[in-house]
Amino acid sequence: MKVFIHYCPYGFSNCYIIGTDIEDGDSPRDAVVVDPGSMEEPMLHFIEQHDYKLRGVLITHDHLKHVHGLRTLKRIYDVDVYAVNPLVREYKTRVVRDGDVLTLGGITVTVITIPGHSADSAVYRINQTLLTGDTITAGLLGSTISSYGRTKLMSALRSKILSLPGTFILLPGHGPPTTLEAERRYNAGIKAYEQNKIKRPRFRLDFY
Helix, strand or coil: CEEEEEEECCCCEEEEEEECCCCCCCCCEEEEEECCCCCCHHHHHHHHHCCEEEEEEECCCCCHHHHCCHHHHHHHCCCCEEECCCCCHHHCEEECCCCCEEEECCEEEEEEECCCCCCCCEEEEECCEEEEECCEECCEECCCCCHHHHHHHHHHHHHHHHCCCCCCEEEECCCCCEEHHHHHHHCHHHHHHHHHHHHCCCCCCCCC
């Protein structure tokens, strides 16, 4: 599997192209694009130079900085968009649910919904790689607008991501790649959440 990381100045976000690594010249190579915050020339060159057949576009969540390049991409490639949120109908969006397994050519994608940063946030698992969007980044948790959202985010991360066995590479929507083991051990956002939870006062109601 090949991974191409494109930094999108619009929104300071990461866009990824994930492609199969088939050496047989007679076999088509498959690829998916994840979070096209922009659609720029280096991305187009990577797809065309590797002779990739684009099989889908995966959206981790529909914040503008992660989908701004979708309109341009769709003008070039007739490809389906996969997201928890239906987005705009003109994009031929296929709505995905938690636990869905997508077969996009030679690429198998498992959908893991992680609400909290946004209601439609999803993580996509491809082999031993997790495309985490804004749910978790290197050293930080995704932002939330309330303590309820933070609790919801942490609950989903604990049960669906942090509990995964083995070694996974995390490719976040912002910042550098990291590993799941590093985030289990050192993520400052997780540690701060746990510390605040411990310090939170407990109230007892006495009825007379």
